[in-house]
Amino acid sequence: MASENPMTVAVCQLNCTDDREKNFEVCKNFISKAAFHQAKMVFLPECFDHVGNNKRQSIELSEPLDGPLMKKYQQLALEKSIWLSLGGFHEKQGQKDEKVYNSHIIIDDGGNIRAVYRKIHLFDIDIPGGIRLKESDFSIPGHQILPPVKTPVGNIGLGICYDLRFPEFSLSLTKAGADILTYPSAFTVTTGMAHWEVLLRSRAIETQSYVIAAAQTGKHNPKRSSYGHAMVVDPWGVVIACCSSGPGMALAEINLNYVNKVRAEMPIWLHRRDELYGSILSAKDSFDSPNSVMFGQIELLPEQLFHRTRFSVAFVNKKPVVPGHVLVTPVRCVERFADLSPTEVADLFSCVQVAQKIVEEEYSTRSSTISIQDGPDAGQTIPHVHVHILPRRPGDFEENDDIYRELEAHDKSKDVKWRSNEEMAEEADRLRKKVKTVHKF
Known part of the structure; x- marks a missing residue:
């Protein structure tokens, strides 16, 4: 499905709140702008639907996959003839659920849901006398690494935020055929300043893949702020697109010929010594x-x-x-x-x-x-x-x-x-x- 010619993608940076309608209008405007610039795919960050003021509100605002918000995005993809990466949706399973999935959803240009990845690594920190932030208090962990999704811009491996810190995850997706890795995120300011760009560039270099990371930015409510710096990194580890402070959108070209060139000239996949340190399971093998x-x-x-x-x-x-x-x-x-x-x-x-x-x-x-x-x-x-x-x-x-x-x-x-x-x-x-x-x- 993917073309060998360079394809334009749009990576978005949002400052979402608990106002779901406002959040949607901002995303809709970015998607329309991306379509005007002939982008083939738009990438939205984690919590693109809403950032609640507390756990209870986050769950109350959540919807199932067949709810009204997802239908609006499906219709928008169809109208604009564009693929969407919806990077972190609060997916409700039932009316009485006390927890939700953090789901990364791919919608094609016909308005069809092509893939749903549910975040497997939950960000849990509980430091005595310090910070306590436990995603598992309100999120259900996923149990599967999805095989890469075929899109017009390449085979895309789906991750979410904290998944970025696990190199085995990205290697599994690349071994299964990913050309592009995605990490839609809402990184904290402290961890973002220290690790965000370093981690994204590392994942790109070690897998020789493009890395696309949409991001939340700024203050969402009195208790929560995000680092921002949405970016696209190429297979050589070069940042080729980045959002400045505040909500925005950046365009980048994805060139699969360049992926093949980097992998051919630096053939690390041929030099692995699995007999010494073990083999990473392919995402496709674990799924099929x-x-x-x-x-x-x-x-x-x-x-x-x-x-x-x-x-x-x-x-x-x-x-x-x-x-x-x-x-x-x-x-x-x-x-x-x-x-x-x-x-x-x-x-x-x-x-x-x-x-x-x-x-x-x-x-x-x-x-x-x-x-x-x-x-x-x-x-x-x-x-x-x-x-x-x-x-x-x-x-x-x-x-x-x-x-x-x-x-x-x-x-x-x-x-x-x-x-x-x-x-x-x-x-x-x-x-x-x-x-x-x-x-x-």
């Missing part, structure tokens, strides 16, 4: 998890799964050796344990750890046998790495190690009585209900 999973040649249905991590799933057993005997397998079909990547190994055993806690709590046990039958000579009957978790009770076998002999033979007899899908679904449902109580890390 299917609803059902293949276990060898067997399709695991969603109702049979009870826990999922980025690269692994835990599911109930068709022929358990003991009550609560479950399995954990990588999503990628790999026959031998040694064929897993270091990232997949770490993820697999993170999933095993949670699954073990779940089954031990559900079946009131305090011990488990955890086993891998790695290869056919070790008893593996399905050529896909999997871990057995068997909750144990005192005296459940005459000799403790008899469990391994039973595990070897439990599914190989001609007279095996397999559990029904209904039985498996019922157990998986019970285990799923335990996830929130045990998954605290």
Whole structure:
């Protein structure tokens, strides 16, 4: 979709208050001005909808995605034939919600919502005798890094404000194909003066991507002020557009040929030593998890799964050796344990750890046998790495190690009585209900 020719973008700087109508009119004027200058996309900052005077007001003013404010922006994008990056929307989930998502929304030039990223890093500071600012008091953390969004100006990776401080986040998006990273923000004056430009330029240099950061500026109410300095940084780390003090808009050209040139002449992506310090997960890999999973040649249905991590799933057993005997397998079909990547190994055993806690709590046990039958000579009957978790009770076998002999033979007899899908679904449902109580890390 993106053109190889330079494309104009507009980055905006706002001073929003609790007056939502006024905020919208200011944004509307900037969008109209950007369209007049033939910009293909406009970037608005975090809290473009409103900055409340307190937590209660911020939540009371919030709306769902299908509310009237978002419809006005969708209509505006359609009328002006322009893409919008709405950098931080107070997204309400229900009428009685006490917290909201901080959501970054992309609207295309047809007025369609193309992507919704919900902020995953929440800014929480509680210094004894000093500052207390906890975003988690009123915001729900997101749980997903979105893959980059294809737009006329390039593939855009979506972040919000505090996400800027996590280089792994930007590397994940770039590894998934981002040409541009966005950090719409409402940085505090203190942190902005110290770190804002340094962080934006660092993210651009280390990922060799454009960085676009719309910003809030000035005093919003007696308790809150923002640093401003909305800017665009190129892949070499040069600031190519910046807003001065006060509300405003700056234009910049995005040139994807320049992205390719910088990456070719400084090929850092070819020089990474992942075997020494690990590999950053791609945002696309972490997003593209299917609803059902293949276990060898067997399709695991969603109702049979009870826990999922980025690269692994835990599911109930068709022929358990003991009550609560479950399995954990990588999503990628790999026959031998040694064929897993270091990232997949770490993820697999993170999933095993949670699954073990779940089954031990559900079946009131305090011990488990955890086993891998790695290869056919070790008893593996399905050529896909999997871990057995068997909750144990005192005296459940005459000799403790008899469990391994039973595990070897439990599914190989001609007279095996397999559990029904209904039985498996019922157990998986019970285990799923335990996830929130045990998954605290």
